[in-house]
Structures are given as structure tokens and as C-alpha cells.
Amino acid sequence: MPDTLSPAVTDVVELTRTLVRCESVTPKEAGALQHLERTLEPLGFKCERMDFSQAGTDDVANLYARIGTPRQEEGGRHFCFAGHSDVVPVGDLSSWTIGPFSAELSGGYLFGRGAADMKGAIAAFIDACARFLARRGRDFGGSISLLITGDEEGPAVNGTVKMLKRLAERGETIDDCVVGEPTSSRRFGDMMKIGRRGSMTVDLVVRGIQGHVGYPERLDNPIHRLSALIEALVREPIDKGSAHFQPTTLQFTTVDVGNKATNIAPGVVKARFNTRFNDLWTSKTLLAHLKEHMERANAALGGNGTIEFASVEVSGESFFTPPGPLSALVAGAIRDVAGVEAELSTTGGTSDARFIRSYCPVLEFGLVGETMHKVDEKSAIEDLKTLSRVYETVLDRYFAA
Ligand SMILES: [Zn+2]
Numbered sequence: 001m002p003d004t005l006s007p008a009v010t011d012v013v014e015l016t017r018t019l020v021r022c023e024s025v026t027p028k029e030a031g032a033l034q035h036l037e038r039t040l041e042p043l044g045f046k047c048e049r050m051d052f053s054q055a056g057t058d059d060v061a062n063l064y065a066r067i068g069t070p071r072q073e074e075g076g077r078h079f080c081f082a083g084h085s086d087v088v089p090v091g092d093l094s095s096w097t098i099g100p101f102s103a104e105l106s107g108g109y110l111f112g113r114g115a116a117d118m119k120g121a122i123a124a125f126i127d128a129c130a131r132f133l134a135r136r137g138r139d140f141g142g143s144i145s146l147l148i149t150g151d152e153e154g155p156a157v158n159g160t161v162k163m164l165k166r167l168a169e170r171g172e173t174i175d176d177c178v179v180g181e182p183t184s185s186r187r188f189g190d191m192m193k194i195g196r197r198g199s200m201t202v203d204l205v206v207r208g209i210q211g212h213v214g215y216p217e218r219l220d221n222p223i224h225r226l227s228a229l230i231e232a233l234v235r236e237p238i239d240k241g242s243a244h245f246q247p248t249t250l251q252f253t254t255v256d257v258g259n260k261a262t263n264i265a266p267g268v269v270k271a272r273f274n275t276r277f278n279d280l281w282t283s284k285t286l287l288a289h290l291k292e293h294m295e296r297a298n299a300a301l302g303g304n305g306t307i308e309f310a311s312v313e314v315s316g317e318s319f320f321t322p323p324g325p326l327s328a329l330v331a332g333a334i335r336d337v338a339g340v341e342a343e344l345s346t347t348g349g350t351s352d353a354r355f356i357r358s359y360c361p362v363l364e365f366g367l368v369g370e371t372m373h374k375v376d377e378k379s380a381i382e383d384l385k386t387l388s389r390v391y392e393t394v395l396d397r398y399f400a401a
Pocket of ligand 1: 084117118152181182
């Protein structure tokens with residue numbers, strides 16, 4: 001006889017509302033993880049705070065909760081739901097029509113920062129687990145964990161990376177993982193992510209010769225040089241995309257001169273670009289390619305101007321989990337619960353799945369992401385309930401008796 005639990009006492013909508021009311025803008029915990037602990041412990045989860053610090057970064061609170069086969073007697077499979085309880089700032093507060101942390105229900109939607117990205121999905125994880133455990137008991141022949149970080153929208157230094165490392169160090173393995181990012185595009189269930197493009201930010205310093213604008217023959221204007229270099233970089237696509245990825249993109253995000261004078265051409269201009277790259281590249285090969293391209297364009301301009309790649313920050317390499325049992329399992333659950341065929345996509349920004357993929361097969365599936373990071377972020381109430389049923393179906397089939 002499995003030890004039976006009291007029937008599910010969670011409610012995905014109310015749980016989401018409680019989480020939204022916690023103002024957990026990175027790196028603040030703001031009671032969000034505390035509330036998760038209070039909800040998970042009565043369900044039988046063993047909750048463990050994994051708080052990390054590192055010089056130069058904010059301290060971050062994280063939560064790891066697990067139920068099922070004890071670690072010491074590893075047995076059965078271990079399924080992990082991963083996500084983040086932190087949210088991005090509200091931005092221009094006056095543009096919100098509803099308080100960003102009031103979690104109001106209106107017109108069939110739950111409004112608030114994190115409603116879509118991704119407190120709604122965390123609530124759905126728990127709601128799904130509660131119903132699954134109420135039916136199957138704690139001896140379902142495997143284990144389920146929630147790996148919730150408070151540092152996804154920030155530098156992502158004291159969160160998922162360190163949690164996974166700690167689990168690995170003590171010999172705890174995860175067999176499969178679903179991240180609850182809001183991957184649905186237009187309607188619930190239409191898209192999941194099986195990979196992501198890489199992201200790299202590069203700071204450039206272009207030097208010329210400062211001089212009086214009235215004597216252009218005596219100067220080498222680095223603004224003009226940079227504009228030609230930008231043109232050379234963006235004129236042609238970097239690649240055409242690959243089997244599962246869109247073409248690599250490159251966007252300049254700032255150009256800085258800070259020149260107050262009207263009669264001086266500056267000697268130096270700084271600029272920054274970010275590139276989102278597909279699996280045809282690593283950050284190394286792409287950087288080499290871009291450097292060569294720019295140096296060639298610079299040489300073609302003549303003169304003595306130089307380009308320096310002052311700093312390069314890689315926030316993630318591209319990754320890809322080939323379609324397989326995990327994507328088939330989740331796609332099947334979406335099809336059967338929501339009647340929608342999910343596209344397997346690699347579009348969009350980065351997520352913590354980029355860290356998890358080094359440990360086990362991972363994919364991302366969650367709510368409609370249309371309003372994520374925007375004002376009046378929202379999720380359809382119906383979608384929250386459907387997502388919870390999709391996750392429950394995933395658990396049922398993963399731990400099929
Ligand atoms: Zn997110």
C-alpha cells in the first residue's frame with residue numbers, strides 16, 4: 001500500500017497569485033521561495049535551500065525540493081522541473097494599467113510581473129505534482145524534483161549553475177528535465193524549445209586621428225570608420241541558418257563618442273554589439289570570423305584606423321537536444337490535453353536550459369510568452385490550468401506503473 005496523502009490542496013491560480021504578490025525582482029527572494037517551501041513540504045517534498053554568494057555578485061536564494069526514492073538508495077528515474085522565481089523589473093510603472101504585484105484577475109487573465117515568466121509555470125509544477133502524488137502516493141517508483149533559482153533574469157551566476165554542480169558533487173543525477181519558460185508563442189501549446197541560440201556581446205574600440213573638422217585631410221574620423229565597419233558587418237547575413245536553427249543575427253546596441261565639441265572630430269569611438277548564434281558556430285569560431293571580416297573591411301578603408309575587441313562576454317553557447325523520448329513525451333501530453341501540435345523550436349533568448357543540458361536531456365515548455373518582460377504581463381487563467389494538466393500527464397506517463 002502506498003502511503004496516501006490528503007487530496008491536492010493546491011490551486012494553480014491562487015498559487016500563482018501568491019507568488020506574483022512577492023516582489024522578487026532579481027536578486028530579491030521576497031518570500032517567493034518561502035511560500036514554495038510552505039506549499040511543497042506538506043506534499044512530502046524534502047526542501048533544501050541552496051543559497052550562494054560570490055564576490056562581486058549579489059547573494060541569491062535558491063530552492064531544491066525532491067520527493068520519491070531517497071538519494072541514498074537511488075532507484076527509478078529522477079524527473080526534474082526547473083524554473084526561476086525571480087522576475088525582471090516592472091519598467092515604467094505608469095504604463096501598467098494594473099498593479100504589477102497585485103495579481104488581479106480580469107477578463108479571463110491573471111495580470112502581474114511573473115504571471116507568464118514564470119511564476120505561473122512554477123505553480124503548475126506544484127499543482128501537477130500534488131494531483132499526481134494524491135493518486136500515486138509517495139512510492140511511485142522514482143523521484144521528482146523542483147530546481148528553482150532566484151537568479152535567472154540576473155547574472156545567472158549564483159543560481160542553476162551552482163545548484164547543478166552541488167547535486168553532481170554529491171552524486172545526485174537527474175534523468176530528464178523540463179524548464180517552465182513561457183515558450184508558447186501565439187496560443188497555448190503551439191511551441192516548445194529544444195535548444196537555444198548562443199549569445200555573445202562584444203565591445204569595440206575604434207581609433208582614428210583626432211583633429212579640427214576644418215582640416216579633414218589631417219584627421220582620420222573613427223565615427224566614419226565605424227559606420228563603414230557596421231555596414232560591412234550587417235550588410236550580409238552571417239549564415240543561412242541550420243536544420244533546427246534560424247540564421248545567426250547581429251545587432252549593434254550602442255555607439256558612444258561623448259564628444260561635446262562642434263569643431264573636433266574625435267580620436268576614439270566605442271561601440272557594442274550582441275550576436276545570437278546558431279549551432280553552425282561556437283562563440284570562438286564566430287568571434288574569429290567576425291574579427292577577420294572587420295579587419296578586412298578596415299584595411300579596405302585605408303588610413304591608420306584600428307579596431308580593438310576590448311571585451312567579449314559569452315552568456316551561453318548554442319545548444320540543442322535532438323528530438324527524442326523527452327520531446328515526444330511532452331509533445332504527446334500537449335496534444336492529448338490541449339489538442340495542439342507543438343512546434344519544436346530553438347528561437348528566442350537564452351534560458352537556464354543552457355546549463356542543464358550538460359547534465360541531462362532538457363526542453364522548455366510553458367505558458368504563452370507574448371507579454372513576458374512587458375507592461376501588463378499576463379497569463380490566461382485557462383492556460384494555467386491546462387499547463388498544470390499537461391505537466392501532470394507528463395509525470396503520469398514518465399512514471400507509468
Ligand atoms: Zn524566464
